[in-house]
Amino acid sequence: MNHSNHVVSTAITAESIADSSVVAPEAVAQYALGLGDDALVLAHRLGEWIANAPELEEDVALGNIGLDLLGHARSLLTYAGTAWGQSEDDLAYFRGEPEFRSRQLFEQPGGDFAATIARQLIASVYFAELYRALSLSTDPTLAAIAAKAVKEVDYHVDHSVQWLRRLGLGTDLSHERMQRGLDLMWPFVGELFQPDPFATDLDGIAVDPERLRLAFDSLVPRLIVDAGLTVPTMAAAQGGGRIGRHSEALGPMLAEMQVLARAHPGATW
Amino acid sequence: MTSPGDSGGRETWPLWEVFIRSSRGLSHVHAGSLHAPDETMAVRNARDLYTRRAEGVSIWVVRASDITSSDPDAKGEFFESPQGKEYRHATYYSESEAVPHL
Numbered sequence: 083m084n085h086s087n088h089v090v091s092t093a094i095t096a097e098s099i100a101d102s103s104v105v106a107p108e109a110v111a112q113y114a115l116g117l118g119d120d121a122l123v124l125a126h127r128l129g130e131w132i133a134n135a136p137e138l139e140e141d142v143a144l145g146n147i148g149l150d151l152l153g154h155a156r157s158l159l160t161y162a163g164t165a166w167g168q169s170e171d172d173l174a175y176f177r178g179e180p181e182f183r184s185r186q187l188f189e190q191p192g193g194d195f196a197a198t199i200a201r202q203l204i205a206s207v208y209f210a211e212l213y214r215a216l217s218l219s220t221d222p223t224l225a226a227i228a229a230k231a232v233k234e235v236d237y238h239v240d241h242s243v244q245w246l247r248r249l250g251l252g253t254d255l256s257h258e259r260m261q262r263g264l265d266l267m268w269p270f271v272g273e274l275f276q277p278d279p280f281a282t283d284l285d286g287i288a289v290d291p292e293r294l295r296l297a298f299d300s301l302v303p304r305l306i307v308d309a310g311l312t313v314p315t316m317a318a319a320q321g322g323g324r325i326g327r328h329s330e331a332l333g334p335m336l337a338e339m340q341v342l343a344r345a346h347p348g349a350t351w
Numbered sequence: 352m353t354s355p356g357d358s359g360g361r362e363t364w365p366l367w368e369v370f371i372r373s374s375r376g377l378s379h380v381h382a383g384s385l386h387a388p389d390e391t392m393a394v395r396n397a398r399d400l401y402t403r404r405a406e407g408v409s410i411w412v413v414r415a416s417d418i419t420s421s422d423p424d425a426k427g428e429f430f431e432s433p434q435g436k437e438y439r440h441a442t443y444y445s446e447s448e449a450v451p452h453l
Contacts, residue, residue, distance in 0.1 A: 139396040
């Protein structure tokens with residue numbers, strides 16, 4: 083097979099940002115940090131499926147999606163870090179739980195495979211709308227990161243929709259578990275579209291999450307109904323991820339994610 | 352002889368053979384095999400397993416059990432009979448001097 087590396091290398095990467103002389107303005111860095119945390123936390127959650135998925139092929143599929151998200155996180159955190167002289171690793175491994183700004187959906191444990199698909203469906207549709215809008219940002223680095231991410235998250239949406247339909251329309255058991263997965267994750271939908279406290283003074287640069295809600299609402303409920311499932315109606319959770327308020331799930335997850343880097347600071351491999 | 356894809360009932364997902372076309376104008380080439388619940392997911396799994404490094408522009412999948420193959424035990428009668436029949440190659444024949452532009 084041809085390994086056409088040039089196809090990959092023309093797109094923006096964490097390395098190309100770190101090697102450039104670009105410095106994020108303070109407000110943009112604060113905003114990018116929140117977006118980076120969303121991607122990082124969900125990437126780690128997907129990584130938990132490695133060697134645990136129902137089939138080897140699905141192991142790879144979830145791993146691929148997680149790696150795409152990790153790529154977004156690396157670029158966003160690297161860019162944010164340029165404002166403070168910090169690396170992506172400084173930000174990922176050496177901040178505590180209250181300093182993480184991820185929305186609470188992303189830290190929710192994957193539960194069974196159906197719950198992971200529910201979480202991924204909600205997250206991927208949200209990311210697709212977010213990055214589509216952010217690719218028009220007047221901040222060229224944010225726009226470039228988003229433009230690269232759009233193609234990836236469009237595929238993530240497709241993957242989740244395929245599984246939503248198969249589980250929803252499959253056996254009685256798969257239907258029941260898919261519905262339970264949606265019910266588990268639904269309380270965290272509302273927070274995704276609440277105002278981002280770090281986006282308020284960034285007209286033309288940041289995306290107002292509220293304007294993504296319409297696209298989500300016109301797509302996801304229809305997908306759920308088409309899969310023979312019921313759109314959950316439970317109340318929204320309290321939210322507050324952007325200001326460091328998290329569910330009990332994030333602390334243990336961060337402990338596992340950060341332990342190696344903290345035990346061996348500066349280690350490379 | 353067992354047919355391709357027959358795993359004795361251990362697998363719940365069927366086996367699929369994957370063919371990748373690396374660029375426009377070339378043929379699809381066998382890349383490997385994978386398991387998937389149906390053809391739609393087989394194409395997606397193939398995308399994840401075999402095109403992560405920009406190897407392809409098109410994917411075909413075919414259920415392995417739908418492939419009819421030659422019998423490996425019949426190698427002799429199937430593939431060794433052309434030995435010694437060089438006259439089946441164009442190069443066996445000498446050019447005729449009277450015929451230009453050959």
